[in-house]
Amino acid sequence: MCDYSLHAVASRPAEVGETLISTSFRGTSTRGFASEQEPAIAVCMLPGAELAFASDVKYDNRWIWTRTINWRVGKFSQIERDTPDRHHDAIDFPDGSHVLVTQLCEGQRVTVLQLPVTQASSGRGEKVTPTWVAAN
Numbered sequence: 077m078c079d080y081s082l083h084a085v086a087s088r089p090a091e092v093g094e095t096l097i098s099t100s101f102r103g104t105s106t107r108g109f110a111s112e113q114e115p116a117i118a119v120c121m122l123p124g125a126e127l128a129f130a131s132d133v134k135y136d137n138r139w140i141w142t143r144t145i146n147w148r149v150g151k152f153s154q155i156e157r158d159t160p161d162r163h164h165d166a167i168d169f170p171d172g173s174h175v176l177v178t179q180l181c182e183g184q185r186v187t188v189l190q191l192p193v194t195q196a197s198s199g200r201g202e203k204v205t206p207t208w209v210a211a212n
Contacts, residue, residue, distance in 0.1 A: 084103065084104070085101045085103070085104060085108075085116070085117075085118045086116065086117045086118070087117060087118040087119070087120050088117055088118075088119060088120070089119070089120055089121075090109075090119050090120065090121045090125060090188045090191065091188065092188055092189070092190060092191055093187070093188065094111065094119075094187070094188055095111075095112075095185055095186070095187045095188075096109040096110060096111055096119050096185070096186050096187075096188065097109065097110060097111070097112055097115075097182075097183060097184065097185055097186075098177075098180040098181065098182055098183065098184040098186070099115060099182055099183075100182060101116070101118060102116065106163065106178045107177060107178045107179075107180055107182065108120075108165070108177055108178070109121075109177070109186065121152040121188070121191070122152070122191065122192050123151075123152055123153045123154050123192065124151060124152065124153075124191075124192025124193075125151065125152040125188060125190065125191050125192055126149070126150075126151055126152075126188075126189040126190040127149065127150050127151070127152060127167065127186045127187065127188060127189060128148060128149050128186065128187045128189050129147075129148045129149070129150070129184060129185070129186050130148075130184070130185040130186070130187075131148065131184070131185075132144050132145060132146050132147065132148060133145045133147060133148070133150070133167070133169075133175065133180070133184065134180070134181040134184060135175045135176075135179040135180050135181060136179055136181060137179060142181055145169060145173065145175065147169040147170060147171070149169075149170065149189075150167040150168055150169050150170075151167070151168045152165070152166075152167060152168075152177075153165075153166050153167070153168045153174065154166065155174060155176075163176050163177070163178045165177040165178070167180075
Protein backbone atom coordinates (compact mmCIF):
# COMPACT_ATOMS: atom_id res chain seq x y z
CA MET A 77 0.00 0.00 0.00
CA CYS A 78 1.04 3.59 -0.39
CA ASP A 79 -0.05 6.37 1.91
CA TYR A 80 -2.99 8.54 0.83
CA SER A 81 -0.62 11.42 0.06
CA LEU A 82 1.07 9.36 -2.68
CA HIS A 83 -2.10 8.56 -4.65
CA ALA A 84 -1.16 11.15 -7.29
CA VAL A 85 2.30 9.57 -7.78
CA ALA A 86 2.97 6.66 -10.14
CA SER A 87 3.45 3.49 -8.11
CA ARG A 88 4.19 -0.22 -8.32
CA PRO A 89 4.28 -3.11 -5.84
CA ALA A 90 7.47 -4.11 -4.03
CA GLU A 91 9.37 -7.23 -5.04
CA VAL A 92 11.24 -9.63 -2.76
CA GLY A 93 14.99 -9.05 -2.80
CA GLU A 94 14.98 -5.56 -4.25
CA THR A 95 16.81 -2.70 -2.58
CA LEU A 96 14.91 0.57 -2.25
CA ILE A 97 15.79 4.04 -1.05
CA SER A 98 13.78 6.36 1.20
CA THR A 99 12.96 9.51 -0.73
CA SER A 100 10.65 12.50 -1.15
CA PHE A 101 8.38 12.61 -4.17
CA ARG A 102 8.06 15.71 -6.30
CA GLY A 103 4.77 17.52 -5.80
CA THR A 104 4.07 15.91 -2.42
CA SER A 105 4.97 16.71 1.16
CA THR A 106 5.65 13.10 2.05
CA ARG A 107 8.35 10.46 1.83
CA GLY A 108 8.24 6.86 0.77
CA PHE A 109 10.31 4.22 -0.98
CA ALA A 110 11.53 4.11 -4.59
CA SER A 111 14.16 2.24 -6.55
CA GLU A 112 17.24 4.23 -7.49
CA GLN A 113 16.58 3.37 -11.14
CA GLU A 114 13.02 4.78 -11.00
CA PRO A 115 13.12 7.57 -8.38
CA ALA A 116 9.77 9.09 -9.43
CA ILE A 117 7.81 5.84 -8.93
CA ALA A 118 6.65 5.02 -5.40
CA VAL A 119 7.17 1.39 -4.37
CA CYS A 120 4.21 0.26 -2.29
CA MET A 121 4.03 -2.58 0.24
CA LEU A 122 1.35 -4.50 2.05
CA PRO A 123 1.41 -4.58 5.85
CA GLY A 124 3.61 -7.45 6.98
CA ALA A 125 6.41 -6.96 4.46
CA GLU A 126 9.71 -7.61 6.24
CA LEU A 127 12.51 -5.13 5.60
CA ALA A 128 16.26 -4.92 6.30
CA PHE A 129 17.90 -1.51 6.46
CA ALA A 130 21.56 -1.12 5.45
CA SER A 131 22.25 0.82 8.68
CA ASP A 132 20.44 1.85 11.86
CA VAL A 133 17.22 3.69 10.98
CA LYS A 134 17.32 7.49 11.03
CA TYR A 135 14.17 9.58 11.21
CA ASP A 136 12.98 13.06 12.05
CA ASN A 137 9.83 14.69 13.37
CA ARG A 138 10.14 17.59 10.92
CA TRP A 139 12.44 19.27 13.44
CA ILE A 140 16.09 20.18 13.06
CA TRP A 141 17.51 17.09 14.76
CA THR A 142 17.34 13.52 13.55
CA ARG A 143 17.02 10.47 15.74
CA THR A 144 18.33 6.94 15.32
CA ILE A 145 16.72 3.63 16.20
CA ASN A 146 19.24 0.87 16.84
CA TRP A 147 17.37 -1.63 14.68
CA ARG A 148 18.04 -2.65 11.11
CA VAL A 149 15.05 -4.93 10.61
CA GLY A 150 11.40 -3.98 10.65
CA LYS A 151 7.99 -4.84 9.37
CA PHE A 152 5.89 -2.54 7.19
CA SER A 153 2.56 -1.69 8.84
CA GLN A 154 -0.22 0.87 8.92
CA ILE A 155 -1.22 2.71 12.09
CA GLU A 156 -4.37 4.63 13.00
CA ARG A 157 -6.10 3.53 9.79
CA ASP A 158 -9.45 4.87 11.00
CA THR A 159 -8.11 8.43 11.20
CA PRO A 160 -8.57 10.10 7.80
CA ASP A 161 -6.16 12.54 6.17
CA ARG A 162 -3.04 11.57 8.04
CA HIS A 163 -0.08 9.34 7.32
CA HIS A 164 -0.57 5.66 8.14
CA ASP A 165 2.42 3.86 6.60
CA ALA A 166 4.93 2.90 9.29
CA ILE A 167 7.79 0.55 10.09
CA ASP A 168 7.35 -1.56 13.25
CA PHE A 169 10.47 -2.67 15.09
CA PRO A 170 11.02 -5.76 17.28
CA ASP A 171 10.97 -3.70 20.50
CA GLY A 172 7.41 -2.49 19.75
CA SER A 173 8.39 0.98 18.55
CA HIS A 174 7.41 2.32 15.15
CA VAL A 175 8.32 5.18 12.82
CA LEU A 176 6.11 6.67 10.13
CA VAL A 177 7.59 6.13 6.66
CA THR A 178 7.18 9.85 5.95
CA GLN A 179 9.53 10.57 8.89
CA LEU A 180 12.39 8.43 7.55
CA CYS A 181 15.43 10.49 6.57
CA GLU A 182 16.06 10.47 2.85
CA GLY A 183 18.69 8.24 1.28
CA GLN A 184 18.35 5.17 3.52
CA ARG A 185 18.65 1.84 1.74
CA VAL A 186 16.27 -0.97 2.60
CA THR A 187 15.99 -4.48 1.17
CA VAL A 188 12.63 -6.25 0.94
CA LEU A 189 13.22 -9.58 2.69
CA GLN A 190 9.75 -11.06 2.52
CA LEU A 191 6.28 -10.06 1.39
CA PRO A 192 3.24 -11.01 3.47
CA VAL A 193 1.25 -14.14 2.78
CA THR A 194 -2.11 -12.90 1.55
CA GLN A 195 -4.29 -15.90 0.73
CA ALA A 196 -2.34 -18.90 1.98
CA SER A 197 -3.90 -21.43 4.30
CA SER A 198 -2.60 -24.19 6.51
CA GLY A 199 -4.81 -26.77 4.87
CA ARG A 200 -7.26 -26.65 7.78
CA GLY A 201 -9.13 -23.56 6.60
CA GLU A 202 -7.14 -21.10 8.69
CA LYS A 203 -5.03 -18.26 7.40
CA VAL A 204 -1.26 -18.55 7.82
CA THR A 205 0.39 -15.59 9.52
CA PRO A 206 3.91 -14.63 8.36
CA THR A 207 6.60 -15.15 10.99
CA TRP A 208 8.51 -12.29 12.55
CA VAL A 209 12.26 -12.74 12.69
CA ALA A 210 13.76 -10.41 15.26
CA ALA A 211 17.42 -9.66 14.81
CA ASN A 212 19.50 -6.68 15.75
